[in-house]
Amino acid sequence: MRHPSLIPLSQDHHHGLALALRCRKQALGQIRPMGVGGLRERAGGVKDCFTRNLERHFQAEEEILFPLLRASVPDSVALIEGLLGEHRQIRKSVRGLGQEKYLAKLLFDIGDLLERHIRREERELFPLFENRIPPVQAEGVKARIARILSAEGP
Numbered sequence: 001m002r003h004p005s006l007i008p009l010s011q012d013h014h015h016g017l018a019l020a021l022r023c024r025k026q027a028l029g030q031i032r033p034m035g036v037g038g039l040r041e042r043a044g045g046v047k048d049c050f051t052r053n054l055e056r057h058f059q060a061e062e063e064i065l066f067p068l069l070r071a072s073v074p075d076s077v078a079l080i081e082g083l084l085g086e087h088r089q090i091r092k093s094v095r096g097l098g099q100e101k102y103l104a105k106l107l108f109d110i111g112d113l114l115e116r117h118i119r120r121e122e123r124e125l126f127p128l129f130e131n132r133i134p135p136v137q138a139e140g141v142k143a144r145i146a147r148i149l150s151a152e153g154p
Contacts, residue, residue, distance in 0.1 A: 003130045005142040008149050009065075010126070012057045013118045019049055020118070023111030027104040039104055043097040046110060050094045058087050060148040061121075064141050065129065073132045079124055086117040 002010050025031045026042040033041060062084070069076040093110045097103070129138065 002126065003138050005138050005145060006126050006129065008145060009057065009060065010122065012053065012149070013122055016054070016057075016114055016118050019046065020111040020115040023107045023114070027108035027111070036100070036103075039107060040100075042107055043103060046107070047094055047097055050090075054090070054094075056149055056151060058091075060145045062087065063148065064144050065125075068133065068137070068141060069125070069129060072137070073128060076125075076128055076132075079120075079128070083117065083121065083125065086113060086120075089113060090117065 022031065023042060023046060026038055029035075029038075032038060066080045066084070070080055090110065090113060093106060093113070096106055097110075099106075
């Protein structure tokens with residue numbers, strides 16, 4: 001069971017995995033609407049989800065979780081650097097969704113990267129937090145994470 005401070009991030013991960021699956025299936029023509037119209041619709045949905053949810057999720061990790069782990073668990077640095085690189089790649093890919101060319105490949109790749117990223121956080125980062133951050137410190141980030149996740153979007 002997840003530490004209560006991480007539950008909102010884990011819930012976001014559940015939704016992110018569903019989005020990743022829809023992206024891959026859309027790219028492969030396995031869900032409707034198919035074709036260019038379906039790809040455009042899915043791309044718009046991904047951009048909207050990113051703006052309304054994922055960006056705040058990344059912000060909470062980058063401003064609260066990553067610095068705490070980096071300062072408290074020195075052997076987390078390589079993992080955190082890898083996750084930050086994936087955040088940058090996801091942001092870059094989402095910005096590229098406005099183009100028509102290679103839209104299916106881009107959606108598939110976003111779905112693939114998003115799933116790998118989420119699984120890495122759930123399987124590596126969160127257990128590191130739960131096992132190595134003292135309970136008082138872990139509880140202390142709960143309200144800060146919630147504040148970022150509940151902030152009004154653009």
